[in-house]
Amino acid sequence: MTETPPDVPISPARKMFLSGASFIWLIPILALIVALFVAYRSYSERGPVIIVEFENGSGIAAGETELRFRDVTVGVVEKVGFTSGLDKVTAHIRVEKDVAPYIDSGAVFWVVQPEVTAQGITGLSTVLSGVYIEGSWDRQVGPVAARFQGASTVPLIRPGQGGLEIAFRSTANGDLTDNAPILYKGIEVGRVGYAKIAPRGNFAIVEALIFEEHRGLINDSTRFWDASGFSVNIGPAGAEIDFSSLATLVGGGVTFDTFVSGGAPVSDGTVFEIYPDKETARNSVFNASEVDPLKMSVVFDDNISGLIVGAPVELSGLEIGEVDTLSGLVDRERFGDSRVRLNAILSIQPAHLGLRGEVTAQTALAFLKERVSDGLRARLASASLLTGGLKVEMVIVDDAEEAALEETENGLVVMPTTESDVSDAAATVEGVFTRINSLPIEELLSSAISFLNSAEAFVSDEDLRETPQDVRTLLGELTGLVSSEDVKNVPVALNATLSKIEQLVAQLEQERIVERLGNALEGASEAAESVSSSVAGVPELVEQIQAVAAKAKSLEVEELVVALTELTESADAVIGTEDAVALPGSLKRALDEVNYTLEELREGGAVENVNSALASARNAADNIALTAKDLPQVVNRLTALFAQAGRTIEGYDKGEQLSRGAERTLREIQKAAEALASLARTIERNPNSLLLGR
Amino acid sequence: MVGMAVSGTPEKILSARELGLVACTRCAKPWPLGTPTCGRCGHRLTSRDRMSLQRVWALWLVGLMCYIPANIYPMLKTRTLFQVDESTIIGGAVELAQYGNWGIAFIILFASVAIPLGKFLAVAFLALSVQRGLTTSQRQRHFLYEVVEYIGRWSMIDIFVVAILSSLVQLKTLATINPGTASVFFALSVIFTMLAAQAFDSRMIWDAQAKDEGSNHND
Numbered sequence: 001m002t003e004t005p006p007d008v009p010i011s012p013a014r015k016m017f018l019s020g021a022s023f024i025w026l027i028p029i030l031a032l033i034v035a036l037f038v039a040y041r042s043y044s045e046r047g048p049v050i051i052v053e054f055e056n057g058s059g060i061a062a063g064e065t066e067l068r069f070r071d072v073t074v075g076v077v078e079k080v081g082f083t084s085g086l087d088k089v090t091a092h093i094r095v096e097k098d099v100a101p102y103i104d105s106g107a108v109f110w111v112v113q114p115e116v117t118a119q120g121i122t123g124l125s126t127v128l129s130g131v132y133i134e135g136s137w138d139r140q141v142g143p144v145a146a147r148f149q150g151a152s153t154v155p156l157i158r159p160g161q162g163g164l165e166i167a168f169r170s171t172a173n174g175d176l177t178d179n180a181p182i183l184y185k186g187i188e189v190g191r192v193g194y195a196k197i198a199p200r201g202n203f204a205i206v207e208a209l210i211f212e213e214h215r216g217l218i219n220d221s222t223r224f225w226d227a228s229g230f231s232v233n234i235g236p237a238g239a240e241i242d243f244s245s246l247a248t249l250v251g252g253g254v255t256f257d258t259f260v261s262g263g264a265p266v267s268d269g270t271v272f273e274i275y276p277d278k279e280t281a282r283n284s285v286f287n288a289s290e291v292d293p294l295k296m297s298v299v300f301d302d303n304i305s306g307l308i309v310g311a312p313v314e315l316s317g318l319e320i321g322e323v324d325t326l327s328g329l330v331d332r333e334r335f336g337d338s339r340v341r342l343n344a345i346l347s348i349q350p351a352h353l354g355l356r357g358e359v360t361a362q363t364a365l366a367f368l369k370e371r372v373s374d375g376l377r378a379r380l381a382s383a384s385l386l387t388g389g390l391k392v393e394m395v396i397v398d399d400a401e402e403a404a405l406e407e408t409e410n411g412l413v414v415m416p417t418t419e420s421d422v423s424d425a426a427a428t429v430e431g432v433f434t435r436i437n438s439l440p441i442e443e444l445l446s447s448a449i450s451f452l453n454s455a456e457a458f459v460s461d462e463d464l465r466e467t468p469q470d471v472r473t474l475l476g477e478l479t480g481l482v483s484s485e486d487v488k489n490v491p492v493a494l495n496a497t498l499s500k501i502e503q504l505v506a507q508l509e510q511e512r513i514v515e516r517l518g519n520a521l522e523g524a525s526e527a528a529e530s531v532s533s534s535v536a537g538v539p540e541l542v543e544q545i546q547a548v549a550a551k552a553k554s555l556e557v558e559e560l561v562v563a564l565t566e567l568t569e570s571a572d573a574v575i576g577t578e579d580a581v582a583l584p585g586s587l588k589r590a591l592d593e594v595n596y597t598l599e600e601l602r603e604g605g606a607v608e609n610v611n612s613a614l615a616s617a618r619n620a621a622d623n624i625a626l627t628a629k630d631l632p633q634v635v636n637r638l639t640a641l642f643a644q645a646g647r648t649i650e651g652y653d654k655g656e657q658l659s660r661g662a663e664r665t666l667r668e669i670q671k672a673a674e675a676l677a678s679l680a681r682t683i684e685r686n687p688n689s690l691l692l693g694r
Numbered sequence: 695m696v697g698m699a700v701s702g703t704p705e706k707i708l709s710a711r712e713l714g715l716v717a718c719t720r721c722a723k724p725w726p727l728g729t730p731t732c733g734r735c736g737h738r739l740t741s742r743d744r745m746s747l748q749r750v751w752a753l754w755l756v757g758l759m760c761y762i763p764a765n766i767y768p769m770l771k772t773r774t775l776f777q778v779d780e781s782t783i784i785g786g787a788v789e790l791a792q793y794g795n796w797g798i799a800f801i802i803l804f805a806s807v808a809i810p811l812g813k814f815l816a817v818a819f820l821a822l823s824v825q826r827g828l829t830t831s832q833r834q835r836h837f838l839y840e841v842v843e844y845i846g847r848w849s850m851i852d853i854f855v856v857a858i859l860s861s862l863v864q865l866k867t868l869a870t871i872n873p874g875t876a877s878v879f880f881a882l883s884v885i886f887t888m889l890a891a892q893a894f895d896s897r898m899i900w901d902a903q904a905k906d907e908g909s910n911h912n913d
Contacts, residue, residue, distance in 0.1 A: 024745065024749045028753075064778075130777070
């Protein structure tokens, strides 16, 4: 072999090709096998491509943007393109093979971007790293889908996340913000999703999620209410501001409570009502569960302002619903004119009607239909006199025209109406004010002021001020007079006598009998003179009697009285003498005669009587002269008589003066009192006069 | 004939084989043909390694296979605070060129693309020329072989750069550089091309002429 070098390259080469090939070629074959194996593996391990469509490709970059599931990268965007027509952006995502089977038709995708909300900041990491696509799907392997619709925002309920999925039916103005928290005793136990309008457009439906661990808190007695905003209460304990959390203050929130025990557990998809506040929510527990309201249209002919959305709808005083919407309605074909009518859509809550059996809008409608045929009509009525607000009232009108609930083309039933019962509160109040306004208050006041001024002037009058003093003096004097022994002792007869004397004197004046009297007295004085011869001191008395007679002539009563007094005094002095004691009793008789005569004079037939009296007096005087012994007794009695008379007259005289002043004063006071009394009476009789000025 | 004139080898080359000798390729001591191992250094003695070409082709193939992923996969994974950057060899060079670093881009392209590709071509050419018994330009081919063997190790400069960067730039979240998949394949590719070059028995370049002359001589 070595001997023949030319043979070396030829014959061994063939042998060594086979033997050498198996050795060195193992390396490339091995490499090839490895490469093929790797290639196969990488191919077999490569997951499918899914296509997710987004509204926009915000930050999605091919080869960079990752698909994450529970924040673990499970895929990468391979390509970013457009759908046909450039409607949407498509992201072709290569997902990992072991994850791919779970990405079934229920999977949701959304782009995670930095977001600052009231609840906090999310997606902050994407500020630096760029956005990524978050996917969520359940734990069940389902039929693989290739095309998905990406959400623009984080979905509330992620597939397979667990938790109780419920929905809220939000009433009017329930401002629920997306992603608002559901709080229970201040702890977030769920989230509110995105509000959607119900298909019929009469309320908003909000889906919500109660986290799995708090599922037990919810049962069918649970009531939710709006915890957004804050409430301010000012009460005896001071002002109180209440809001659940700052987040709910800004973004709104829902809280709930189970007011009664024993509720049945609820399943996914249960719809709860959201009440505006806790009180309403609490009250609703005890009300019948509310159902879909019945919508009715009412067209009022008279378009009176004051009906507002939310105004109550009452049936026999029971609130059964509220005014939902208000609008004007012009329908020439229907009404025959082009007036604007008030079209109110009422929202009737069938549960409030208290119907038996199943309570639905249909049964409520049937009930109302029946009632309408009985004469049930809707009308506007005053809800509040103060605000002038109106409500819709359903009343039975006895003599109502035939009417029925008619259905319009938009599915609403139209309730027939009747005349409105609106008391024009505004007009009434206005009238009251007008009348108050027209009251002559200023005149009244000026009258009152002038009256008071007059009263003041009257009261401050010097005379009036002295009046009490005068009155007091008067009373004192009167007391003195009454209590005086003299007055007490004055016989009634004397009073009568005096009056007789007065009358007599008057008659004397008239009938000129004074002269006769004078004569009589002269006679008497002659008699006295004759007496004086027998009795010492008597002549003086006679002189006095003469003076009395003279005075009587001049008819000066006062002087007469004085004279009489003097006479009596003198007589007294005379009587005091021993001689007087011996005056004959005939004198007494004469005086008795005089007395009697005077009485007769008073009773009438004065002249004759006087004549006879004078005659008697003459006789008496004659008798006196004869019976001087009785004189002193008579004189004594006369003296006493005259003294008493004089004092009495004096007293009366003084009293008259006083009484005149008092009387005047009293009259004035009386007048004033009467004036006040009449004023008071007037006001008493007609108190309106103060208000009405009449 | 023309090639012989071009190669400029007027004198007849007398090979050791023709003298019945075999030289040790390690210590260069000649031994008589048939001596199995070198008595001085113990190296196995072969006059002509006919399996050399097979080894060359096998290793060349593996090297080429490794070179494909080395260019497809990223060489460096640069993770900075904001982004992750993975660049292939050519992509990185293009990026550098875009930033205006033409020099560095050229060096990278030269060291990582031109030289390995040139080596593949050169080794393939040498092996083919030997198989076809090409007698022309033996000196140039030999020179080419020397260049390939010398320059082959410099291709590892890429791997060194990657290794140094990866070990130096490890700043946790701020910035990290990790060798990419391509670096392994690139290293393998370089290794296998070097092995292929080494597997080539350069004595065979001259054998064709000797055989030619020998056949002529025999004729």
